[in-house]
Amino acid sequence: MGSPYLRKCVALGQGGIIGDTPSQSFQNNSAFFVDTGTQYARLWADWPTLQPSSDPNLLGVKPGPFDILDSQVQAANAIGISPVITIWRCPTWASGVTTNEPGTNKPPQRHTPAAVDANSPYIKFVGHLLTRYAGAAWSGSQGTALAIELCNEPNYEMWPLYTSTGSDNISCVVAQMISNAQAKHDGLGLSFPLLFAPGTSDSTANSASVMPYNTFTSNLLGILMDTLAFRPGNWIGWSHHNYNDIEGGLWGASRTQVVRSKLIAKGWTGTSGAPGEQPPLIYLTEGGARLNAIPPPATTNQAVAILTARDRLKNYADGNGVAMFSNYLFYSSPTFDSGLRDPFVSMTGGAARPAYTSVWKPMPSW
Numbered sequence: 412m413g414s415p416y417l418r419k420c421v422a423l424g425q426g427g428i429i430g431d432t433p434s435q436s437f438q439n440n441s442a443f444f445v446d447t448g449t450q451y452a453r454l455w456a457d458w459p460t461l462q463p464s465s466d467p468n469l470l471g472v473k474p475g476p477f478d479i480l481d482s483q484v485q486a487a488n489a490i491g492i493s494p495v496i497t498i499w500r501c502p503t504w505a506s507g508v509t510t511n512e513p514g515t516n517k518p519p520q521r522h523t524p525a526a527v528d529a530n531s532p533y534i535k536f537v538g539h540l541l542t543r544y545a546g547a548a549w550s551g552s553q554g555t556a557l558a559i560e561l562c563n564e565p566n567y568e569m570w571p572l573y574t575s576t577g578s579d580n581i582s583c584v585v586a587q588m589i590s591n592a593q594a595k596h597d598g599l600g601l602s603f604p605l606l607f608a609p610g611t612s613d614s615t616a617n618s619a620s621v622m623p624y625n626t627f628t629s630n631l632l633g634i635l636m637d638t639l640a641f642r643p644g645n646w647i648g649w650s651h652h653n654y655n656d657i658e659g660g661l662w663g664a665s666r667t668q669v670v671r672s673k674l675i676a677k678g679w680t681g682t683s684g685a686p687g688e689q690p691p692l693i694y695l696t697e698g699g700a701r702l703n704a705i706p707p708p709a710t711t712n713q714a715v716a717i718l719t720a721r722d723r724l725k726n727y728a729d730g731n732g733v734a735m736f737s738n739y740l741f742y743s744s745p746t747f748d749s750g751l752r753d754p755f756v757s758m759t760g761g762a763a764r765p766a767y768t769s770v771w772k773p774m775p776s777w
Contacts, residue, residue: 414730415687417721419776420737421751422453422697424744425499428480429457434742434755437483437494443741443752444492447772451557452487453495453696453737456480456540459502459520465532470539477543477553484544484554493557495607495696496540505532512570515620521568523584529591537561538595544604558605560650560696561588566627567612572619581622582630585609590641597644605682607650607694613666615655624651628670632677643681648734649674649691653698654749656729657720658705665729667693684734685777694735699749700766713749714765721774738771 423440426432433439437452444452461476462469469476480496487494500520503509508522524533537559546555565585566572572581589608596606609631613624635641653667674691684692700716702709717738724730742761743750751771755761 412728412731413726414724414733414736416685416734416777417724417730418451418735419447419449419771419774420451420453420495420696420735421447421449421741422737422739423455424740424742425455425457427483428455429460430479432744434761435740437492438486439755440741441486441490441492443767444487445490447767447774448776449771450492450776451495451735451737452492453497453560454480454483454487455499456496456559457499458505458536459500462502462532462536464502465504467535470536471551481543481553484556488554493555494544495558495560495694496544496556496604497560497563497607497610497696498537498540499563501533515570517568517570517620521570523569523571523581527584527587527591529594531591533588534591534595537592538599541596541599541601541604545601546603548601548603556604558603558607558648558694560607560610561585561592562608563610563697564612564652565609566622566624567614567620570620572622579622579630582627582634586631586634586639586641589635589647590639593641593644593647596646602646606647607696608647610650610696611652611670613652613655624666625669625673628673632673632679636677636679643679645681645683648682648694649679650694650696653695653720654701654704654739657698657700657716660716660719665723667695667733668729668731671732682734688734689732692732692734695733695737696735697739698737699739702748710764710766714770717766718770721770738766741767 424435427435506522507525508519527533540559542549544556574580615623679691700713705712740750742755751767753760753762
């Protein structure tokens, strides 16, 4: 029981790509990946930054908007790190929306694309990322990625979650994203990068701004597998975030296994992984123990929470089918304090926390 191959990943912050937090760039964290033996890095393909206008020529021009992501992928590859590249936000030219969502105040860049069909700008952007980071498999590649993740926490970040009549909108959009992205991937004849989706937030909150993870997962799978008759190929993996599983400690119920049970019930297969792994596989592309969500002493209990979560994944049924275990951030964020190190602010700080030295660094990875 448990996961035989638990791939260790650190997700860096979006600021390393959009440029407002240089401490979150891969180059400023590369030494920590080496020091801790972390083999996977989660980076961000911020669509508004990388394609600020609808001009398709921007995707290929060098120097150009992609230089910052190219440089980080190449820096990771140079030391043997395989990135997971997550598509984040939507440019206003691709959504047609320029104002915040009424009621929730979510910004326009969090709106879903106006279209996600096979010929849409979104799917063309997915296709560009697949070829750009296909390594030797594609002429003109700018590096090699393990996977392109199609979205980030759509049930929490994106909008609108519901139609004007109150029915589920976000699951319909994400289902089409997944189906059409797989068709694009297959049409390119690629094996790698893989596709990961949907990067679900594990929140159980239920409001106009958040759809509970279990509701979203059920609805999404129903639309994919029943309505669209989608059948996942060998190159697509289910991704999920697991903050609450980590913060729940030894006795908390596993939300990850709730998701996996839904995958099994709907016949989701996807990536097969390595010999001995138990499909359907789940890639935990973001997680951690937020200091404001655990009892004091917070940095000590952060280490305990991460160690306990890993033990559950490796040695108990909680880990069945789990293929990747991630922590969000090395350098922590003052506004989202889950990092393995203190925040790096104004050239000061950044000291290692117990979670870094006594848990993450000695933790083996496959």
